Amino acid sequence: MSSFLKLLRLRLRILRNLLLRYKGSWFKVLVIFFFSLSFLLGMFFLFREGFQFIKTIPLISDLVINRLFYFLFLFTFFLMLFSSVLTSYSTFFSQGETDLLVSLPISFRVIFTHKFLEIAFYTSWSFIFLGIPFFSAYAVINHLPASFYVVMVILVIPFVLLTSELGALFTLLLSRVMALKGWRIYIAGLLVASIPIFYFLYKIFSLPPIPSDLFTMVRKVFSHFQLSQHTYLPSYWVAKGLFLFLQGETGKMNKYILLLYSFSFLLSGLLLLLSEFLYFPAFSNVRGSLREKRISRKFSPLNLLTSFFSFLPGKYRALVQKDIKNFFRDPRQWSQFLIFFGILAVYIINLRSYRYFAVTPSFKMMISLVNIAAMGFILSTLTTRFMFPQMSLEGKRIWIIKLSSLTLREVLWEKFYLTFAFCFLVVALLSNLTNVLLQVSPLLYLVGNILVLCMSLSLTSLSVGLGAVFPDFSSDNPARIVSGFGGTVNFILGIIYVLLVVSLISIPFSLRYILMKINDRVFIVLVKIAITWISGITFFSVFFPLRYACRKLEKLEI
Amino acid sequence: MIEIKNLSKKFGNIVAVKSLNLRIEKGELFILLGPNGAGKTTTMKLITGLLRPTEGEIWVGGYSVLREYMMAKRLIGYIPDTPYVYEKLSAREFLHFIQDIYQVENKHKVEELLELFHLREEADRLIEEYSHGMKQKVAIASALIHNPKVLIIDEPLVGLDPRSARLLKDILKKKVKDGMTVFLSTHTLSLAEELSHRIGIINESKLIAVGTLKELREKAKTTGNLEEVFLRLTEEESELFS
Numbered sequence: 001m002s003s004f005l006k007l008l009r010l011r012l013r014i015l016r017n018l019l020l021r022y023k024g025s026w027f028k029v030l031v032i033f034f035f036s037l038s039f040l041l042g043m044f045f046l047f048r049e050g051f052q053f054i055k056t057i058p059l060i061s062d063l064v065i066n067r068l069f070y071f072l073f074l075f076t077f078f079l080m081l082f083s084s085v086l087t088s089y090s091t092f093f094s095q096g097e098t099d100l101l102v103s104l105p106i107s108f109r110v111i112f113t114h115k116f117l118e119i120a121f122y123t124s125w126s127f128i129f130l131g132i133p134f135f136s137a138y139a140v141i142n143h144l145p146a147s148f149y150v151v152m153v154i155l156v157i158p159f160v161l162l163t164s165e166l167g168a169l170f171t172l173l174l175s176r177v178m179a180l181k182g183w184r185i186y187i188a189g190l191l192v193a194s195i196p197i198f199y200f201l202y203k204i205f206s207l208p209p210i211p212s213d214l215f216t217m218v219r220k221v222f223s224h225f226q227l228s229q230h231t232y233l234p235s236y237w238v239a240k241g242l243f244l245f246l247q248g249e250t251g252k253m254n255k256y257i258l259l260l261y262s263f264s265f266l267l268s269g270l271l272l273l274l275s276e277f278l279y280f281p282a283f284s285n286v287r288g289s290l291r292e293k294r295i296s297r298k299f300s301p302l303n304l305l306t307s308f309f310s311f312l313p314g315k316y317r318a319l320v321q322k323d324i325k326n327f328f329r330d331p332r333q334w335s336q337f338l339i340f341f342g343i344l345a346v347y348i349i350n351l352r353s354y355r356y357f358a359v360t361p362s363f364k365m366m367i368s369l370v371n372i373a374a375m376g377f378i379l380s381t382l383t384t385r386f387m388f389p390q391m392s393l394e395g396k397r398i399w400i401i402k403l404s405s406l407t408l409r410e411v412l413w414e415k416f417y418l419t420f421a422f423c424f425l426v427v428a429l430l431s432n433l434t435n436v437l438l439q440v441s442p443l444l445y446l447v448g449n450i451l452v453l454c455m456s457l458s459l460t461s462l463s464v465g466l467g468a469v470f471p472d473f474s475s476d477n478p479a480r481i482v483s484g485f486g487g488t489v490n491f492i493l494g495i496i497y498v499l500l501v502v503s504l505i506s507i508p509f510s511l512r513y514i515l516m517k518i519n520d521r522v523f524i525v526l527v528k529i530a531i532t533w534i535s536g537i538t539f540f541s542v543f544f545p546l547r548y549a550c551r552k553l554e555k556l557e558i
Numbered sequence: 559m560i561e562i563k564n565l566s567k568k569f570g571n572i573v574a575v576k577s578l579n580l581r582i583e584k585g586e587l588f589i590l591l592g593p594n595g596a597g598k599t600t601t602m603k604l605i606t607g608l609l610r611p612t613e614g615e616i617w618v619g620g621y622s623v624l625r626e627y628m629m630a631k632r633l634i635g636y637i638p639d640t641p642y643v644y645e646k647l648s649a650r651e652f653l654h655f656i657q658d659i660y661q662v663e664n665k666h667k668v669e670e671l672l673e674l675f676h677l678r679e680e681a682d683r684l685i686e687e688y689s690h691g692m693k694q695k696v697a698i699a700s701a702l703i704h705n706p707k708v709l710i711i712d713e714p715l716v717g718l719d720p721r722s723a724r725l726l727k728d729i730l731k732k733k734v735k736d737g738m739t740v741f742l743s744t745h746t747l748s749l750a751e752e753l754s755h756r757i758g759i760i761n762e763s764k765l766i767a768v769g770t771l772k773e774l775r776e777k778a779k780t781t782g783n784l785e786e787v788f789l790r791l792t793e794e795e796s797e798l799f800s
Contacts, residue, residue, distance in 0.1 A: 006658050013655075014646045017684060057588050100642040104659050259791035280627075288569040444633040475684060476644055 003106045007114045028485060035492045040133050045135035066243060067228070069518065074228040076127055077163055084123040084167025090477065091119050092171065092279070093286040101169035102283065112275035120164035122479075123503025131156065147486050151245045151253075158260035159238045165267035169524075172274060177281035234260065296409045302328050315406050323390070330478075337386060362513040366439050369509060372448055373502040375427050376455045380494030383463035387419045388477035388490050391467045391549075398473065408468075410552035416464045416546065424456035443527070450531060453499060455537040459494050466490045469552050497541055504530045559584045559708055559739040559794065560605060565614035567600055574600040576763040578614070584707075587730065587740040589750040592760035596744040598641065599762070602710050606636045612740045619707055632660065635706030641697030645686035647675055648695045649677050652685060653703060660704035671699040674729075676723070677697075690717040698726060708739045715746055727753060747784045759786070761792045 022029050055061050056070070092098070092115050101111045103434060131152075139148050229236060241256035304320040304330075328334050391412070394401065401411055431452045435445055470486020508526035511518045518526070565578040575597045582588045592598050603609040605616055607623045607630065616623040621630040644652055653668040672678045675695040685693060694717040701709065709730075715723045730753060734740055744750060750757055759767045759773060767777050775781060778790040 003659060006655070010644070010655050014644060017646045017648075017651075034656075096642045097644075099608060099638070102608055103631070103634075103638075104656070105628050105635045106659060107628060281610055284608075287609060299566055 003110045004113060007106070007110065011479075031489065032391070034487060034491065039492060040129075042129065044133035044137050047134050048141060051137055051141040051412055069237045069242065070228040070236065073159075073239045074233060077159075077233065077235040080123050080127060080160070080163040081167055083117055084164045085170055086169035087119050087122045087479070088168045089175070089286075090479065091115050091122070092168075093175070093283055094448040094477065098283070102280070107276065109272055109276045110314065112279045113272070116168050116271070118162065120161060122483075123164045123167065124160040127160070128156070148245070151242065154257060155238045155241050155260065158257075158264040159189055159234055162234055162264040162267055163269055165264065169267065169271055169274075172271075172278050172282055175286055176278040234263065243427065315404070316414055317412075319406065319411065320418055323415065323418060326393070327386075337382075361441070364440055365444060365509050365513050368435060368438055368440050368444050368448065369502065369506055370507075371438075372431065372451050372455075373498065375431060375452070376498035376502065377457075377495070379427055379455055380422055380459050380491070383419065383423065383459045384487060384494055386478070386484055386492045387415070387463035388467040388487050389472075389481035390415050390419075392472045392475065392481045393478060394474045395476060408556060409550050412468055412546070412549055412553060413463065416460060419464055420456055420460040423460055424453065424479050427456055428452050445504065447527065447531070451505060451534070455498065455501060458497055458538045458541040460547050461542040462493055462497070463490055465547075465549040466493075468549035469545065493541070497537065499535060501534050504533050559586070559619060560588075560741060561617040562605070563615050565601075565604060566612050567597075567604055567609060568612045573763045575604065579763050580758065580765065580768065582739055582741060584739055585734055586755045587734045587736045587742065587753050588756050588758065589754040590741070590743045590758045590760060591745075591747070591750060591784075592743075593792060596760045597763045598760055599712055602636075602638075602712050602741065606634055606710055607631060632704070633707040635701035635709045636710060637697050637701045637711045637714065639716065641694065642695050643685050643693055643700070646684060648682045648684055649688070649692075649699075650681040652696060653700055656700040656703050662704050667703055671703060675699050675725070691719055693724065694718055695722060702729070702733075706738065708741065709733065710741045712743050714742060714744065715749065730754060730798065747788065750786075751784050759788060759791050767791050 034323070051065075054064050057064060092112070098111070098115070101114075102108075135149075135152055207280050228239075237256045237260050239252045241260070244250070244253035244256065302325060306324050309320045309324075310318050312320060394411070398408075401408060426450060431448050432445070435448055440448075466489060470484065470485055470489070472481045472486075475481050482491075505527075508518075508523050508530055511526065512520075512523040560580070560582040562578050562580040565575055566573070567575040577791055578601065590598050590601065600609065602670060604611055605618065605623065606784045607627050618630040619633040621633070623628075623713055635722065644655075647655070650668060650672065657668055669678070672681050677692065677695060677696065677699070680688070680692065685696060688696070698714070701711075714726055714730075716727060727749070730740055730742075734755075740751075740758060742749075752770065754771070756768060756770055760772070769777065771787070774784075774787050774791070778787045780786050780790055
């Protein structure tokens with residue numbers, strides 16, 4: 001048996017052992033199953049509604065679907081490319097397993113291929129997870145035959161592979177040919193991978209003022225995204241192949257399938273060839289960078305940031321400063337963090353290009369609520385990705401805290417306050433800024449700020465609390481900690497919370513401004529009721545995770 | 559068995575190993591001593607092929623570690639200072655995996671090693687439940703599974719209880735007698751005194767002395783124990799540099 005198959009068998013054995021651990025934990029299994037199924041079904045119904053709505057558009061519904069698919073595949077292509085660059089660096093050059101494999105008589109090509117499959121999995125799982133309800137909804141609405149699913153699988157496999165291959169190739173070349181190391185490789189990788197994402201966001205937010213005529217609107221919007229139909233892009237080949245299948249032109253479709261597979265094989269061949277020569281020098285290069293780090297004791301932005309917390313009592317100050325330094329000295333953490341804020345900045349800057357003063361109050365209200373929802377979703381992703389792993393990252397060093405005068409409960413609260421303060425400040429600032437740009441009514445200002453406060457409180461406590469309830473002290477990789485059971489529960493609960501909050505507050509606003517079914521007096525009463533409900537949900541989502549976390553930490557034995 | 563010629567390793571501007579020349583024969587137990595950060599672990603990683611030299615070359619059993627790495631690695635068993643073991647595997651599964659990778663014919667080897675290191679009782683528990691010492695024993699067993707011609711060990715006694723430490727020392731003595739070459743790095747000077755055929759002292763990236771304990775005593779102009787020899791040689795060198 002080849003080394004590659006032995007490594008594959010090893011992965012399967014690890015997976016089997018992981019699954020066996022759940023053997024007695026029926027509750028955990030049920031929770032995962034229930035959440036996954038609910039999520040898939042929820043998304044399925046949401047997409048089905050969307051497709052149904054598009055079908056009602058007279059004359060141009062097919063055109064809309066067509067362009068929508070091109071656009072979505074292009075967006076997915078860039079997102080996966082971005083994700084593969086991020087995961088390539090940490091997977092190819094991670095300490096621990098890679099060191100063991102490199103020390104064994106396994107060729108660099110095999111190690112590289114083995115790691116590449118891991119990257120392809122991490123890069124594509126969310127696309128596949130969301131793609132299943134999306135394409136199923138499309139197939140159900142259009143009564144498509146079972147062969148549609150087969151074609152989808154045939155098209156998606158090379159698409160996913162070649163996207164991951166491009167990311168892996170890019171990382172390999174950056175770390176070897178350009179001899180970039182450590183944080184520089186992150187910055188270079190992120191900058192290049194972010195360009196299409198920022199281009200996209202710019203395109204989305206710099207849409208021309210929306211005309212009242214639907215046909216003109218569709219024409220204008222789609223002409224804005226011409227890139228999605230660029231024939232050199234793999235996303236175009238997938239979408240085109242899919243539409244040719246739907247039109248019954250399988251011969252022409254095969255050409256696109258062939259194109260996808262040949263391009264993917266070409267890249268695989270190139271990677272296999274290069275990996276034997278480039279992987280080890282790149283690995284050694286990256287390892288060396290770990291020895292070159294020197295921390296400035298004098299002025300640095302990080303020292304300035306931590307000095308803001310000098311007012312805190314000794315032990316809390318030490319804890320806060322440690323957390324901030326650990327976070328910002330880990331390129332895996334701050335680089336992704338930076339991207340989140342980059343995206344938000346592009347969003348805010350582009351709000352100016354809207355001519356809001358010319359639009360109706362109902363439109364302003366809608367945009368304002370969509371803003372709050374968007375911020376809620378981003379905040380939910382942020383807190384899950386960055387705050388959930390914080391307690392786990394204390395890891396094997398947690399004994400230092402256990403031996404100190406601090407209790408783990410205090411550490412939990414410190415993380416909660418720090419995260420909450422940061423999230424609330426940033427989101428409140430952004431929310432108010434957008435409201436100023438939108439010139440919304442004072443009531444919407446007030447409601448916006450209440451929602452931001454509730455969401456910051458709730459999402460922070462969910463991530464910090466669940467991070468302590470489901471800790472993974474064995475891993476030093478935050479991305480891996482998040483991808484576990486606890487991280488998934490945190491993400492799903494966060495999304496459900498934001499959906500609930502936005503839905504509740506949307507009821508009175510849509511009744512008053514869109515459907516025009518209630519007067520101001522009833523509207524105010526309904527707003528108050530919605531806020532009361534939101535406060536109640538917030539209270540539960542703050543209280544229970546933190547309470548369970550405190551209990552768990554009290555019983556924690558190391 | 560191990561030949562190192564003009565070996566240097568730089569990390570950016572930091573020189574970790576400087577112009578190292580060394581030859582270690584078959585059946586020799588060589589111990590590398592040096593202060594923290596002197597370049598011991600880097601040297602070991604270079605020999606095992608975990609790092610690429612900036613200059614120079616290394617041969618293990620006549621194979622270039624850089625160009626014929628697959629052949630060289632088949633001859634090497636490596637136990638790093640913080641060994642990696644798959645936490646979600648049991649000790650038995652982990653050893654079987656390593657056995658498969660080295661294509662070891664003897665199918666009883668895993669059981670023999672489990673017995674030798676008193677791990678049989680716990681062999682089917684996941685490694686994540688093991689103590690530090692037990693994990694260290696699994697790592698040592700995995701490095702011995704293919705009867706390597708060259709064993710490279712970084713701090714071998716860390717985490718081992720006295721009985722296991724004694725066991726490891728006995729194994730090393732026997733293996734060396736059977737012709738295995740051992741390259742070992744440690745801060746436990748008594749271990750070096752007890753086991754070594756030759757000792758190398760590395761300080762500030764340079765190999766400053768190599769020889770038997772007797773030769774090193776002569777070089778250090780002392781009749782004291784290894785501790786005194788070590789301190790005197792490393793002090794002299796530091797004074798020379800300052």
